[in-house]
Amino acid sequence: MLKDAPCEVILLGGVYQKKSESMVGPLTRQCIQQVHFSKAFIGIDGWQPETGFTGRDMMRTDVVNAVLEKECEAIVLTDSSKFGAVHSYSIGPVERFNRVITDSKIRASDLMHLEHSKLTVHVVDI
Template sequence: MNSRQQIILQMVIDQGRMSVADLAKKTGVSEVTIRQDLNLLEKKSYLKRAHGYAVPLDSEDVETRMMNNYSLKRHLADFAATLVNDGETIFIENGSCNALLARALAEQKKITLITVSSYIAHLLKDTECEVVLLGGIYQKKSESMVGPLTRQFIQQVHFSKAFIGIDGFLPETGFTSRDMMRADVVNTVLEKGSEAIVLTDSSKFGAMHPYTLGPISRINRVITDDALSEVAGQQLQDSGVQVNIVKQFPIA
């Protein structure tokens, strides 16, 4: 990695997301050169590229994460939406797949949507969907509510289904999160005993993070894509989890 690439990486980490044009302007080189630098940095797993932007790995920004594998995540969200009936009250936690699900449901169904995500609430501001945004400590990067107040609010509301996001899964650890406060929110939701559905792309499987989501017996269903390994799929089913595989569609 040369000095320019080090500067590019640091700017991306500091800002959370930067466009190719902005990087070219700040470094004084062409956009072609920036793209070459980003390709190298992505190949070495320092960052990710997404639709003209560069983002750090494990970005907390929902919109940034949504741009990664957008088409696939939209297909996952569309499938998840078919599991929800008109008139239901559901909980949607946070994350890019869940944000796409919320938007699909608001456009297709008459539901009440409970969430801790201010990003999701804002995404639905022009729809007719009834949105209940629970309060708490505002976690700015993830645009989500966390903490003891959020836990109390969750305990006082009722919903038939809960869609949650994960950061990792291994059979020896179960589902895991990289954020302790968000893990606490998810675990409070799981304690409610409603149908718990993990909505995620397959990239999270095989990764491990510090904070447990579960136990796994509280997860009813996983919706993911067909890049999930047969071994991971079988491990989930052996744990009593129903697995729905959504096929990836090639880009035309």
């Protein structure tokens, strides 16, 4: 798949987590600090109005927070099942995110809370 990508692909160093298919760890964080980018698409494991975005894996959450330190446009890309769940590790703050892209099964109350937090929400029909 990568060999046919129409754009340049930069792979970060670190520990490869098979389950999430992501790179994590101090080496990944260091690589992120050396690369400049304007947009980041971020997956989350949970969201509640009281806690904001959360993750279940400490090392993945640390990498996401390193990305958020870059001051790029931060876009949450997640399915609606994550709303209402809360996990151990905070991702955020919520104000650091610009947009959320999710599916049409999101509850109206969650959509209202996200929009009240000044996030632009794009709902995709499924």
